Amino acid sequence: MPEDYKCRNTLVDSLLTDLYQITMAYAYWKNGCAHKHSVFEAFFRKNPFKGEFTIFAGLDEVMRFISDFKFTKEQLDFLKTLLPHAEDEFFEYLSTVSGKDLSIYAIDEGTIVFPRLPLIRVEGPLAVAQLVETTILNLINFPSLITTNAARLRLAAGADKTLLEFGLRRAQGPDGACSASKYSYLGGFDATSNVQVAKLDGIKCSGTHAHSFILAYSCVDELKTRKMKPKVKLSEEKLPSPSSSLGSPCKEDEVDFVDLVFSMREKLGFEHTNTSELVAFIAYAQAFPDGFLALVDTYNTLTSGVPNYLCVACALSFLGYQPIGVRLDSGDLAYLSKASRALIDNIADKFDFPKLRLSKIVASNDISEEVLHSLNGQGHAIDVFGIGTKLVTCSGQPALGCVYKLVEIEGKPRIKLSQVRSKMTLPCSKQVYRLCGKKGTAVLDLMGVEDKEFPKVGGQTLCIHPTDETRRVYVCPTEIVKLVSPYWIKGEFVKKMPTLAELKSYVASNIKLIREDHKRPLNPTPYKVSVSVELHGIIRDLWIQESPVSTLE
Numbered sequence: 001m002p003e004d005y006k007c008r009n010t011l012v013d014s015l016l017t018d019l020y021q022i023t024m025a026y027a028y029w030k031n032g033c034a035h036k037h038s039v040f041e042a043f044f045r046k047n048p049f050k051g052e053f054t055i056f057a058g059l060d061e062v063m064r065f066i067s068d069f070k071f072t073k074e075q076l077d078f079l080k081t082l083l084p085h086a087e088d089e090f091f092e093y094l095s096t097v098s099g100k101d102l103s104i105y106a107i108d109e110g111t112i113v114f115p116r117l118p119l120i121r122v123e124g125p126l127a128v129a130q131l132v133e134t135t136i137l138n139l140i141n142f143p144s145l146i147t148t149n150a151a152r153l154r155l156a157a158g159a160d161k162t163l164l165e166f167g168l169r170r171a172q173g174p175d176g177a178c179s180a181s182k183y184s185y186l187g188g189f190d191a192t193s194n195v196q197v198a199k200l201d202g203i204k205c206s207g208t209h210a211h212s213f214i215l216a217y218s219c220v221d222e223l224k225t226r227k228m229k230p231k232v233k234l235s236e237e238k239l240p241s242p243s244s245s246l247g248s249p250c251k252e253d254e255v256d257f258v259d260l261v262f263s264m265r266e267k268l269g270f271e272h273t274n275t276s277e278l279v280a281f282i283a284y285a286q287a288f289p290d291g292f293l294a295l296v297d298t299y300n301t302l303t304s305g306v307p308n309y310l311c312v313a314c315a316l317s318f319l320g321y322q323p324i325g326v327r328l329d330s331g332d333l334a335y336l337s338k339a340s341r342a343l344i345d346n347i348a349d350k351f352d353f354p355k356l357r358l359s360k361i362v363a364s365n366d367i368s369e370e371v372l373h374s375l376n377g378q379g380h381a382i383d384v385f386g387i388g389t390k391l392v393t394c395s396g397q398p399a400l401g402c403v404y405k406l407v408e409i410e411g412k413p414r415i416k417l418s419q420v421r422s423k424m425t426l427p428c429s430k431q432v433y434r435l436c437g438k439k440g441t442a443v444l445d446l447m448g449v450e451d452k453e454f455p456k457v458g459g460q461t462l463c464i465h466p467t468d469e470t471r472r473v474y475v476c477p478t479e480i481v482k483l484v485s486p487y488w489i490k491g492e493f494v495k496k497m498p499t500l501a502e503l504k505s506y507v508a509s510n511i512k513l514i515r516e517d518h519k520r521p522l523n524p525t526p527y528k529v530s531v532s533v534e535l536h537g538i539i540r541d542l543w544i545q546e547s548p549v550s551t552l553e
């Protein structure tokens, strides 16, 4: 790995943790069990957004953290102030621990995952493996949540739509915003408005303009120049009306663009639009003749914004430029998008500007997964969705509940019981086998004891529900994918970390592996996650061994 393979966020280091990790480490050390070989696993219990799938993300950040994990003298001096009674030898011990003491096994980032699967397995001395809990959870919870949210929005919008992430201004602080931009891209967005993340992660950056830009203009005199250079050679006969001119005095290779737009307005019959809005559009077109996209809802979308767009767009087309389109940011987006499309196409045909038909319709304004489904139901003509608040704040579910539990110590499996049976933890170092069926889609995920059990293609495999042994199925897999693999063994990377672009295309292909009914927005079918016969036996024995039997009096 390159030298600079470190956490990008300077807040992420060994102190980005909960105090109880340090207090537990001290107690382990004092009791002489800090060195005990232990195995922890990170998993979640419930899919977010009332869905039945999750996309696992954040592993790259975890590996950056683990591979650089250590305590500096300055950090240890601070910890001494929090634990003033702790023995000095403990801090000497902490100064010797590092990520090299650990081994990390994980499911690949970008994989579609389900409740109870071990996403990350950490093996190593008890105290060290305990110390990394909080940071690991922090580094996977929000990324997985955002990636899943973005993937759900992609499924709702459809593969042919462009999705822009607009959330920076509404996100939970700078770090929440930058994580949201990065992981929205991973989950299926095409571009972000966040310039910082575009630079840091090499993501496509995209943007239009705000209402303030429209409000900043009142009359034509405010325009510094009236000129524009045509992209193609013009002929006087093609002018919009016999009374219009290409403007003078102008340099030979420039035309009076303002005159041209106003002549177009007359020709198209749009004299009653808001003139200050038209001036703002002219100003924007002068700055971006090849990137003209107009925000059309400031005064009235259909009687002013779209007609004004058309005046400028026809003038640009006349000069050989290709206008981009309009953005709708309020009102009934289904109706307004269809009406705008009709207006644009009608002018394109009537006045022979065929390329105007390529104008895109962008929509924004509090768009959510539900709004997308509703728009699909009504029919709409939106090509591009700009989505901010509902994406980056994950308002449908603000947190993913990944937890980190001890599953084995000194070779002995461990279990945490709960009054609610479904909440007990699953012991042992586990492997996950994704069993695929005849149709090529995944049928079920089977958890088994690592290195001990190997289901076979074509063989009949008994799969048991993790917490209800009465629910069992046989599966004859046509393909088996082993999901957990080693990434880092005691200080050495044993697997290459993929780039963000590689991860993005992996997400897009992996999500196709599960059946449509698991992905539908309303009442999706739960995907089956089960345990092997051997693992089930261990769970049952441990349950009986650890569960106290109460006495009735």
Ligand SMILES: Nc1ncnc2c1ncn2[C@@H]1O[C@H](COP(=O)(O)OP(=O)(O)OP(=O)(O)O)[C@@H](O)[C@H]1O
Residues within 6 Å of the ligand: 329, 330, 331, 332, 333, 334, 335, 364, 365, 366, 367, 368, 371, 374, 375, 378
């Ligand atoms: N046709 C539609 N079907 C379902 N939801 C829609 C439709 N059109 C817009 N929406 C959604 O309805 C909500 C409308 O919110 P809001 O009342 O703030 O918008 P508005 O009417 O444009 O008001 P404002 O002009 O104050 O922005 C948004 O979440 C928007 O995405």
Ligand SMILES: O=P(O)(O)OC[C@H]1O[C@H](OP(=O)(O)OP(=O)(O)O)[C@H](O)[C@@H]1O
Residues within 6 Å of the ligand: 166, 167, 169, 170, 209, 210, 211, 212, 329, 364, 365, 366, 367, 386, 387, 388, 389, 390
């Ligand atoms: O609605 P979201 O999904 O969060 O998308 C981002 C919103 O941010 C902008 O509005 P804002 O009112 O901040 O500025 P504007 O003047 O550009 O509309 C934009 O117009 C969107 O409405």
Ligand SMILES: O=C(O)c1cccnc1
Residues within 6 Å of the ligand: 166, 167, 193, 206, 207, 208, 209, 210, 364, 386, 388
């Ligand atoms: O570029 C845009 O249109 C944009 C960017 C951020 C938020 N709202 C809109």
Ligand SMILES: [Mg+2]
Residues within 6 Å of the ligand: 329, 365
């Ligand atoms: Mg808005």
